[in-house]
Amino acid sequence: MTINSFFLYPKSPFHFDGTFHKPSHFPNKLPLDDWQPGKYWQLMRVGEKLFGLRIEDRGDVYNPKLKVTAYFNFDNLRDDRLKDGKTKLPQSELELIKKEIIYRYELDQDLSDFIKLTKKNKRFTPVFNRWLGMRNSCEHNLYELLIISIVLQNATVHRSVQMLDNLLVKYGDQTEFDHKKFYAIWRPENLKYVSEQKLRNLKIGYRAKFIKRLTEDFIDKKVDEFSLRKMTKESARNELMKLYGVGPETSRILLFEALHHYDAFDHIAPWQQKIYSQLFYNQPLVSANKIKKDIIKHYGRYSMLAVHYIWEDIFWRRKNEKIDWLEKEIRL
DNA sequence: CATCAGGGCCCTG
DNA sequence: CAGGGCCCTGAT
Incomplete structure (x- = not known):
């Protein structure tokens, strides 16, 4: 080494x-x-x-x-x-x-416009100040984040963890550096000759078919991360939505985290809606359309980034403090 | 023991 | 565009 x-x-x-x-x-x-x-x-x-x-x-x-x-x-x-x-x-x-x-x-990234915007609305100023300079980062490449998004689909967190771990043990790369052991999600090529049944054996259910077809698309260069990075949000979204197993929520995750579109706030999943309702209105349930309208009104093309700051802030708080309504919505 | 919904998406009508 | 079905699991 x-x-x-x-x-x-x-x-x-x-x-x-x-x-x-x-x-x-x-x-x-x-x-x-x-x-x-x-x-x-x-x-x-x-x-x-x-x-x-x-x-x-x-x-x-x-x-x-x-x-x-x-x-x-x-x-x-x-x-x-x-x-x-x-x-x-x-x-x-x-x-x-x-x-x-x-x-x-x-x-x-130059965040100066975003920072200016966050000063206009006083309500969350302390949050934005606390995390001043935070980026919407993503440790993974597009394929890796896609795999994670797929195991998140229609499952509780506990099961998602189990699915990813099962996959990593069998197909991930494991190695050690700086006296620490890590796994890395496999390259698409390494899954090429693995059958759908083999994947199903890892208890990932119907997602096996998604992972199989998506992996083939990456190998066949039907998806190219580097050209997607250059596209507008709308074209990138169109391309992602064509993929088998990728719908509104998965494409939102990819657009925001992997492709860094700060306005990827088109879709609010029901469990997120409950958390947003508490965070922004102190209410159990506000309609997704209202949440979307209000956030976009305040934060415009930085809507998803602004929500990201507020979202991560509450999860940082959760490290030291028990937040009852949040525990209920996370469903481990 | 059975039933059910879950950090979606596909397919059908 | 609405709604049933999908894998599997832990909760009830």
């Missing part, structure tokens, strides 16, 4: 912990990443290779600076193609990794 480190300088302001840890995401047993204040670890796929990343906070909100340590050439990977035997990482690959980190964690 070899190691390479470098620095990255996010656009100011930047909130390290808010960006690298999202407490609303479900914690699976087989870790895809790890976080402690000021430090973050994950396995990241760039091209066909897998890298271990340790990202450390070496600055502050107004002078952000990240130290990135990249580990590669693991000895213990199942797939030999993922290591190339070279000990030094070529400059071109290093640039690719940097670009990918910058994209997934939105390090270059």
Whole structure:
């Protein structure tokens, strides 16, 4: 294994912990990443290779600076193609990794318009101030996030965790760096010859068919993450909705998290509606249309981003404090 | 023991 | 456009 480190300088302001840890995401047993204040670890796929990343906070909100340590050439990977035997990482690959980190964690995003907007509506100003500089980041590539979205469909959190873990044990890449063990979601190619029945054996139910067909679409380049990244929200949504097993909620997740469209607020799932109703109205249930109208009125093209701040804020609070109405709606 | 809904989506009529 | 069915699981 070899190691390479470098620095990255996010656009100011930047909130390290808010960006690298999202407490609303479900914690699976087989870790895809790890976080402690000021430090973050994950396995990241760039091209066909897998890298271990340790990202450390070496600055502050107004002078952000990240130290990135990249580990590669693991000895213990199942797939030999993922290591190339070279000990030094070529400059071109290093640039690719940097670009990918910058994209997934939105390090270059200019949030000044959004920040101005959040000052207009006083009600949530404390929340926006608390997380000033937080990004809508996504540790995963599009395929990986799609897999996670599929196991989330029509299941309780507990079962989603079980489904993902079953899949990871069988098909994920497992490796260790910086004295920590991590899993990474497989490349589509690694699932190519796995039958639907084999997948069903992992208790993922009818989702097996979705994963099978979606994986084929990625292998056949019917979906290309990099061209989707360049599209408008509407065209990207159209493309995603064509995929078998991708509906309004899954495409919203992908548009917002993986493709970073801040206005991807077209769809509100019933369980989210209940949480939004409490957060925004202190009421058990407000109509989804009203919620949508009100949020868009206040936050316009930043509607989903604004909701993300308020959403994550309550889940941060939940770490130290019991919030009864929230516990009820999360349904582990 | 049976029944049911769940952090959606597909398919049919 | 509405509504039934889908895999499986834990709750009732």
